[in-house]
Amino acid sequence: MYIDHDNRITPAQAELKAKVHAFARDVLRPAAAALDPLDAATVAAPDSALWTTLRASYAAGLHTALIPTTHGGMGLDGMELALALEELGWGSADFAVSLAVTGFPASLAAKLGQAELHNNFVAPFVADGKAAWIGCWAITEPNHGSDHFLMNDPQFRDPTRHGEVTARAQGDHWILNGAKARWVSNGGIATHAAVYLNTDPARGLAGGGIALVPLDLPGVIRGPHLDKLGQRALNQGGFAFDNVSIPSHFMLAGAELYPQLLDQTLALTNAAMGSIFTGVAQAAFEAALAHTQTRMQGGKRLCEHQLVQKRLFDMYCRVESSRALSRNAFIWNAGRANPVTELATAAKIYCTEAAYAVCDSAVQLLGGAGLSKGELVEKLYRDARAALIEDGSNDVLALSGAQLVLSRQADD
Numbered sequence: 001m002y003i004d005h006d007n008r009i010t011p012a013q014a015e016l017k018a019k020v021h022a023f024a025r026d027v028l029r030p031a032a033a034a035l036d037p038l039d040a041a042t043v044a045a046p047d048s049a050l051w052t053t054l055r056a057s058y059a060a061g062l063h064t065a066l067i068p069t070t071h072g073g074m075g076l077d078g079m080e081l082a083l084a085l086e087e088l089g090w091g092s093a094d095f096a097v098s099l100a101v102t103g104f105p106a107s108l109a110a111k112l113g114q115a116e117l118h119n120n121f122v123a124p125f126v127a128d129g130k131a132a133w134i135g136c137w138a139i140t141e142p143n144h145g146s147d148h149f150l151m152n153d154p155q156f157r158d159p160t161r162h163g164e165v166t167a168r169a170q171g172d173h174w175i176l177n178g179a180k181a182r183w184v185s186n187g188g189i190a191t192h193a194a195v196y197l198n199t200d201p202a203r204g205l206a207g208g209g210i211a212l213v214p215l216d217l218p219g220v221i222r223g224p225h226l227d228k229l230g231q232r233a234l235n236q237g238g239f240a241f242d243n244v245s246i247p248s249h250f251m252l253a254g255a256e257l258y259p260q261l262l263d264q265t266l267a268l269t270n271a272a273m274g275s276i277f278t279g280v281a282q283a284a285f286e287a288a289l290a291h292t293q294t295r296m297q298g299g300k301r302l303c304e305h306q307l308v309q310k311r312l313f314d315m316y317c318r319v320e321s322s323r324a325l326s327r328n329a330f331i332w333n334a335g336r337a338n339p340v341t342e343l344a345t346a347a348k349i350y351c352t353e354a355a356y357a358v359c360d361s362a363v364q365l366l367g368g369a370g371l372s373k374g375e376l377v378e379k380l381y382r383d384a385r386a387a388l389i390e391d392g393s394n395d396v397l398a399l400s401g402a403q404l405v406l407s408r409q410a411d412d
């Protein structure tokens with residue numbers, strides 16, 4: 001493992017990092033490599049390595065990273081989340097994303113602290129050592145992808161453009177209708193979803209709400225598993241609701257609170273993406289460094305050629321900058337009701353673009369070997385490409401980040 005030059009890390013945090021690193025090396029990376037060539041339905045099949053790997057991850061408690069210790073979870077703080085996600089990402093972006101997302105519905109329920117939510121959504125999740133309770137975060141819709149991320153744009157409050165999944169109050173229940181897109185991570189295997197939906201169409205996309213939905217309820221229609229370019233061990237799939245009825249207390253927030261909670265969600269998911277793809281960049285850098293130290297060309301090792309050295313150091317700079325920015329985003333925003341979301345957005349954009357550039361350089365430095373199936377950097381390159389769109393396309397996140405920066409300067 002590389003030497004970490006961050007002197008904020010305590011001995012206990014260093015121990016956590018080493019433990020997660022060993023798990024990522026021994027369990028996640030080999031499983032992701034084995035699953036990568038399979039089609040999405042085979043990956044999701046009950047006898048697949050997906051399930052043995054998720055079971056091992058749950059048995060290690062990794063699914064509870066976002067859940068406070070008061071609710072039985074690992075209760076990681078900002079630095080610990082960054083360290084754990086970097087290491088999980090180093091082993092496998094696919095599993096890192098899956099493990100971060102699975103705890104999301106339970107973490108929202110834990111935040112509200114209501115006994116009934118705890119009993120339905122938190123207690124069974126933290127007690128699960130067998131990956132029987134899988135969570136997901138469903139916001140993207142067939143006709144509204146980027147739209148959901150432009151919260152400070154006038155279009156967000158345009159009543160003609162509200163979200164496609166709607167919730168209508170009926171007595172002490174909410175009735176859900178409409179479809180979420182096939183891009184929901186864990187969506188094809190999830191048992192429970194945190195669904196970001198529309199409760200007040202007159203407010204447009206801002207008139208949202210967040211509901212926790214068990215996906216075995218009558219009227220839930222599951223879509224097929226999605227096949228894609230990278231992160232192929234990360235299951236994705238959509239679902240639709242046909243008059244699905246949930247008790248009113250499963251609706252965690254309505255239109256009043258929705259914009260603030262969406263902002264908090266982006267601060268968390270953007271920072272998580274920054275840390276995970278810092279780990280991906282580190283993995284690609286290490287593979288390239290090792291290769292250039294043994295491969296002979298022109299009568300000497302590749303790493304002895306000056307142009308190769310320049311490329312390696314450029315990769316090193318990107319990895320270290322990613323690490324610094326993503327940790328700062330996590331540490332600054334941890335536990336804040338009003339996070340500096342643009343800092344997390346900067347981390348998501350910078351770290352995923354740095355990871356893509358570092359993976360591209362790693363492929364280049366491995367030459368033909370870097371393009372070969374079964375080679376780690378070939379997979380990392382595809383994983384990093386997906387990250388430029390994942391959890392908000394970088395172009396659109398940059399627009400949203402710019403609007404936040406400008407609004408804060410106007411407040412000063």
Ligand SMILES: Cc1cc2nc3c(=O)[nH]c(=O)nc-3n(C[C@H](O)[C@H](O)[C@H](O)COP(=O)(O)OP(=O)(O)OC[C@H]3O[C@@H](n4cnc5c(N)ncnc54)[C@H](O)[C@@H]3O)c2cc1C
Nearest residue numbers: 137138139140145146183184185386390391392393395396
């Ligand atoms: C690996 C992966 C994991 C994901 N996981 C989840 C998940 O767990 N849950 C979930 O709900 N979703 C998830 N998504 C979906 C993801 O959030 C969306 O793909 C993303 O928000 C983009 O939406 P879209 O694909 O509909 O593209 P579109 O919104 O149609 O965008 C297409 C292109 O147009 C550009 N564009 C769009 N609007 C504008 C604008 N106003 N100005 C300028 N350019 C614009 C975009 O930058 C993009 O390049 C995931 C996606 C990926 C790839």
